[in-house]
Amino acid sequence: MKNPTIKILSFILLLSFISCVPAKKYKQLEEVTNKTKDENKSFHTVMEENEILKQDLLIAERNLRDAYSENEILTIGNKRLANDFEDIYTRYEEAITDNNSLIDANSFTKMEMERKMNELETEQKIFAYSSKGINDYAFENDAYLDSLENMVTQQQYEINMLYDQVSYYQSQLNEIENNLNTAFSAYEKGQYSIEQKNNKLYLSLSHDLLFRKGSSRLDRSGISALQQFVANFEQKPDLEFIIEGHSDSDGSPSKNWEISTKRAVAVVNQLIKLGMDPKTITASGRSFYMPLVPNTNESNKSKNRRTEIIIIPTEK
Numbered sequence: 396m397k398n399p400t401i402k403i404l405s406f407i408l409l410l411s412f413i414s415c416v417p418a419k420k421y422k423q424l425e426e427v428t429n430k431t432k433d434e435n436k437s438f439h440t441v442m443e444e445n446e447i448l449k450q451d452l453l454i455a456e457r458n459l460r461d462a463y464s465e466n467e468i469l470t471i472g473n474k475r476l477a478n479d480f481e482d483i484y485t486r487y488e489e490a491i492t493d494n495n496s497l498i499d500a501n502s503f504t505k506m507e508m509e510r511k512m513n514e515l516e517t518e519q520k521i522f523a524y525s526s527k528g529i530n531d532y533a534f535e536n537d538a539y540l541d542s543l544e545n546m547v548t549q550q551q552y553e554i555n556m557l558y559d560q561v562s563y564y565q566s567q568l569n570e571i572e573n574n575l576n577t578a579f580s581a582y583e584k585g586q587y588s589i590e591q592k593n594n595k596l597y598l599s600l601s602h603d604l605l606f607r608k609g610s611s612r613l614d615r616s617g618i619s620a621l622q623q624f625v626a627n628f629e630q631k632p633d634l635e636f637i638i639e640g641h642s643d644s645d646g647s648p649s650k651n652w653e654i655s656t657k658r659a660v661a662v663v664n665q666l667i668k669l670g671m672d673p674k675t676i677t678a679s680g681r682s683f684y685m686p687l688v689p690n691t692n693e694s695n696k697s698k699n700r701r702t703e704i705i706i707i708p709t710e711k
Contacts, residue, residue, distance in 0.1 A: 561594075564708040567634075568596045571627065571706060578623040587620075595707050598624070602658075602700035611657035613665055621662065624704065625669040636676045637705040638662045643696035644683045656680025662702055 572589055575598060579587050586604040590597045602608070605617030613621075628634065640659035642651040659678040667673050683690065686699040 560710070564594055567631075567708050568594070568706070571596055571631075574627045575624070578627055579620070582620070595705055598704040598706065600702050600704070601697070602702070603697065605662070605702055606658060608700075609654075611654055611661055613661055618665060621665050622669060625666060625671055628671065632672070633709045634675065635707045635709055636666070636671070637679060637707070638666075638676060639679045639681050639685075639703045639705065641681050641685060641699060641701050641703065642683050643686075643699045644690035645696065648682060651682040652680055654680075655682050658702055662704070 568591055572591065575589055575596075579589075582604065586601045588597075588599045590599075600617075600620060604620055605613055607614060638659045640655035640657070640662075642655045644651075656678070657680075659680050663673075663676050663678045666676060683699065686695075687701070688695040688698055690696050690699060
């Protein structure tokens with residue numbers, strides 16, 4: 396659209412020149428005016444083209460933003476496709492592995508079936524060998540069964556013998572325990588104790604009953620107690636005896652070893668004097684290393700000072 400101001404100026408100039416200048420000048424002025432009109436027209440054309448370019452630029456920028464957005468979407472889609480492809484490829488590899496395993500398993504199954512067939516053929520040949528062979532095998536099998544039966548019978552016999560032996564030992568120990576309880580019934584409970592452990596009978600006699608404190612020499616009450624003990628074993632040759640001396644913790648270890656051993660030997664010598672077989676008796680000193688109770692006071696120490704006679708049944 397033309398500028399009104401320019402049109403007015405052009406018209407005024409034209410009138411001025413028509414009225415004031417000669418024809419030649421008028422013509423020159425007209426040429427200038429026309430040129431100005433053309434330049435003005437060109438200017439407007441450029442402005443219109445510039446406006447169009449601006450619109451095109453906006454469209455291009457919008458299209459570029461859309462393209463960037465589409466590119467991001469495509470990139471994300473491409474990553475998903477790559478992950479899907481990798482997952483499919485992994486499953487494909489697993490399928491190949493499974494297929495190979497099935498092929499190997501099939502081959503193994505075929506080999507196993509062939510082995511079974513060979514075993515069946517071998518068994519058929521064995522059964523079809525001859526009736527005599529079968530009878531011989533049956534005879535040998537019967538002999539083997541008889542041998543097993545005899546072995547079982549022998550083992551059962553040995554078990555019964557062992558059971559009888561244990562029963563015999565137990566009956567002996569029970570009888571001896573009852574007899575000793577009767578023999579020592581006149582003594583105080585703190586002076587003796589009787590206990591069965593590990594198929595053995597333990598008679599524990601206190602130091603006060605047998606010895607004076609610090610001494611390894613039997614006093615009269617000790618000799619009397621041993622007489623009561625020996626009276627129960629005159630008709631029992633199938634027994635062994637271990638005599639163990641025990642002390643408290645007073646004094647040095649060497650002194651306690653010495654006195655506990657001397658007391659055990661003193662009891663053994665007295666038992667032999669009273670008629671017991673020395674081949675069935677063993678003496679042993681234990682010092683203070685096997686106390687009944689902790690050696691923390693005089694009462695406990697008195698309990699630990701003792702002589703134990705261990706009675707062991709032997710074979711009939």
